[in-house]
Amino acid sequence: MQQADAHGAMISPASRTYACYLDGLRPSGEIDPVNTACADAVAVSGTQALYDWYGVLRSDGAGRTRGFIPDGQLCSGGSSKYAGLDLPSGHWPVQALLAGSDYEFTYAAWVPHPGRFRIYITRQGFDPTRPLHWDDLQSEPFLTADPQPPLTDGTYRLRGSLPEGLSGRHVVYSVWERSDSTETFYNCSDVVLGDDETPPPPPPEPADCSASVTVTHSWPGGHQGSVSVTNNGTRRMTGWAVQWTMPGNTRLVEGWNGSFMATRHTAMVHAPEWNRSLDPGESATAGFTGASDEVPAFTDIRCF
Incomplete structure (x- = not known):
């Protein structure tokens, strides 16, 4: 079967x-x-x-x-x-x-x-x-x-x-x-x-933010990465999160400075309780380790 x-x-x-x-x-x-x-x-x-x-x-x-x-x-x-x-x-x-x-x-x-x-x-x-x-x-x-x-x-x-x-x-x-x-x-x-004459109600305003997920160190069979998120808007962000796609056989092992979770090729980190809010212009970082056959390139990086 x-x-x-x-x-x-x-x-x-x-x-x-x-x-x-x-x-x-x-x-x-x-x-x-x-x-x-x-x-x-x-x-x-x-x-x-x-x-x-x-x-x-x-x-x-x-x-x-x-x-x-x-x-x-x-x-x-x-x-x-x-x-x-x-x-x-x-x-x-x-x-x-x-x-x-x-x-x-x-x-x-x-x-x-x-x-x-x-x-x-x-x-x-x-x-x-x-x-x-x-x-x-x-x-x-x-x-x-x-x-x-x-x-x-x-x-x-x-x-x-x-x-x-x-x-x-x-x-x-x-x-x-x-x-x-x-x-x-x-x-x-x-x-x-x-329709053109009666537009639908607007969806909730998305967070005005930017994020990056990069590899900071690598070794045979694994790597260490960093997640960064910045509030680019004019309002405070509360409970920020970053999501990204991992290639191939890459998997998340553990993380810090945030609550991490992963399912197959998608990984996500949510703000920790002690750093939930970002004022305009402020940034936050989190770190993680992963297992991989080669140095991974992360894609589809989104913050909200």
Whole structure:
């Protein structure tokens, strides 16, 4: 039997698992969501479902959708581990998008596998306070990638146009079907749509920051690195974090001056309790050691 070792989820617009993971993760490494829908999901499914935000899948999916995943269980993929994602609510974190506009959908997938993507959206009049059914989705995907694009810096990037004539709250539903196994991933991403005359509400203002992750020393089989983050904005940053992609067989071993975590090729450090805030112009640094076959080059470095 082939080992099912893929991991993936939509990160832009953020899947419910990824959005709630970012909402809830604290510098201590614990998850305690502020968003009410995310908190309700944790009450049902626990925090591990958010730590494993990339794992909403069915190993026996074989690309099946309607008739395989039951109504009311689309966001969990029919998996009891993620049942909290199926809770109807008008409070899930949303991303504001423009109906009819061109958009680059970003899907994190740390291990490349051949396959295809299908991306659907709910019909006009969708009510987020009711369980999501297959009939709530438009019958055909508005974006298909078959075969899928190449994996770049740990992400698949799919560009397409959002349907016109939609407004208000909607769910973007993505299906990633592997062709080298029956493993299939199912993701709900909550969005609010506007048009040229009625633009959507703006998303939360992102942190104005810059970050770097560099190797400071190396030796056969390993390395030491440094993470730096700077507040470039005019407001205080609280609870800063830096995320980056590690190449090949590189893995994080340990870190200091921050709370570190890693899953496959993605690593992240969150501010320690004693250095959570950065005033405008201030910087913070953290250090780590890793294992690697050669000196690694880190990519997709982001701060928030």
